[in-house]
Amino acid sequence: MTYENLFNYMAREHGLNLLIEEMQEIEKMVDLDRQQEEIKSNEVTRIIPEFDSPKNWTQDRNLENGNYTNVCIRCKSAFMGHKRRVLCFECANKLD
Numbered sequence: 444m445t446y447e448n449l450f451n452y453m454a455r456e457h458g459l460n461l462l463i464e465e466m467q468e469i470e471k472m473v474d475l476d477r478q479q480e481e482i483k484s485n486e487v488t489r490i491i492p493e494f495d496s497p498k499n500w501t502q503d504r505n506l507e508n509g510n511y512t513n514v515c516i517r518c519k520s521a522f523m524g525h526k527r528r529v530l531c532f533e534c535a536n537k538l539d
Contacts, residue, residue, distance in 0.1 A: 492521040498531035500524030 453465055453534060473509045482531075492499060503509030514521055515531040522531040 458510070463479075490521050492523055496522060498522040498533050500532050502527060 450466065498515065498520055499522050500509070503523075506525060510523060511526040512521055513524055513526070513531075515534050516529045517534040518531060518533055524526075524532070527539045529534055
């Protein structure tokens with residue numbers, strides 16, 4: 444059903460005032476959908492870090508849970524390390 448057909452159907456069934464209110468509600472829903480799409484397009488793309496990246500926790504590699512891809516909360520870079528780590532190796536070693 445096209446937008447125009449929907450408009451004509453609602454005008455016949457509900458009258459013009461209700462039609463205007465319904466169309467405003469539809470426009471709000473469309474705006475919300477657009478905003479959600481914008482948010483999705485602005486999200487950080489997570490990539491697999493280089494195996495020999497200086498941000499990786501190389502000492503975690505031999506641990507059972509040591510080969511997870513994480514994102515550093517400080518520099519927002521991907522790194523490999525234990526699944527509970529929140530800072531990459533570089534940021535952890537230059538704490539203020």
